Amino acid sequence: xxxxxxxxxxxxxxxxTPAYTxxxxxxxxxxxxxxxxxxxxxxxxxxxxxxxxxxxxNTSGASGDNVYLTGLPFAAETVSAGNWGTGLYSSxxxxxxxxxxxxxxxxxxxxxxxxxxxxxxxxxxVTTDMATDSGKNFTRGWITYRTD
Numbered sequence: 063x064x065x066x067x068x069x070x071x072x073x074x075x076x077x078x079t080p081a082y083t084x085x086x087x088x089x090x091x092x093x094x095x096x097x098x099x100x101x102x103x104x105x106x107x108x109x110x111x112x113x114x115x116x117x118x119x120n121t122s123g124a125s126g127d128n129v130y131l132t133g134l135p136f137a138a139e140t141v142s143a144g145n146w147g148t149g150l151y152s153s154x155x156x157x158x159x160x161x162x163x164x165x166x167x168x169x170x171x172x173x174x175x176x177x178x179x180x181x182x183x184x185x186x187x188v189t190t191d192m193a194t195d196s197g198k199n200f201t202r203g204w205i206t207y208r209t210d
Contacts, residue, residue: 072104074102074103075100075103076100076101077098077099078098078100078110078135079098079099079133080112080132080133081093081114081131081133082114082116082129082130082131082192082199083131084121084123084125084126084128084129084130085124085125085126085127085128086124086125087123087124087126088123089119089121089123090119090120090122090123091118091119091120092117093114093115094116094117094197094200097113097114099112099113099133101136103135106208106210107206107207107208107209108135108207109205110134110135110204110206111203112201112202112203112204113200113202114131114199114200114202115197116192116193116196116199117196117198118195118196119192120194121189121194126189127186127188127189128174128186129174129186129187129188129191129192130172130173131171131172132172133171134165134172136170136209137169137210138167138168138170138207138209139167139168139208139209139210140167140168141167143167144167145164145167146164146165146205146206147164147205148205149161149203150202150203151201151202151203152201152202153200154193154197155199156190156192156193156194156198156199157188157191157192158185158191159191160174160175160201161175161176162176162177163203174186174187175187
């Protein structure tokens with residue numbers, strides 16, 4: 063076992079702006095309040111916390127299936143089998159609620175996913191899962207991952 067010591071130069075904390083983004087195209091979206099995401103970076107390890115909700119979503123400009131949570135302050139490290147995941151809490155979605163978020167190698171966004179009760183398959187959230195009216199699509203959670 064090798065012990066490494068970190069100086070205070072390797073510590074950083076700050077805020078970031080989480081946003082829902084479709085795989086392609088755009089959403090017309092209004093968010094609930096202005097709650098910034100927060101992060102702490104120690105060396106190459108990053109932990110990000112987020113809370114996000116909407117007061118209206120127009121999905122007509124969106125295409126593709128997946129809904130992402132974008133705005134992470136750092137991209138994940140580039141590795142051949144890189145995929146980190148986290149549990150999260152969500153409520154008031156129009157269809158399936160996200161139950162997990164994952165980040166892949168070199169990405170700086172989270173893929174929102176849910177697990178079906180029938181067969182346990184993990185599926186990506188789609189734009190039609192989003193509720194379009196006020197006080198909806200709440201998601202909160204955290205993820206810890208490595209960066210280059």
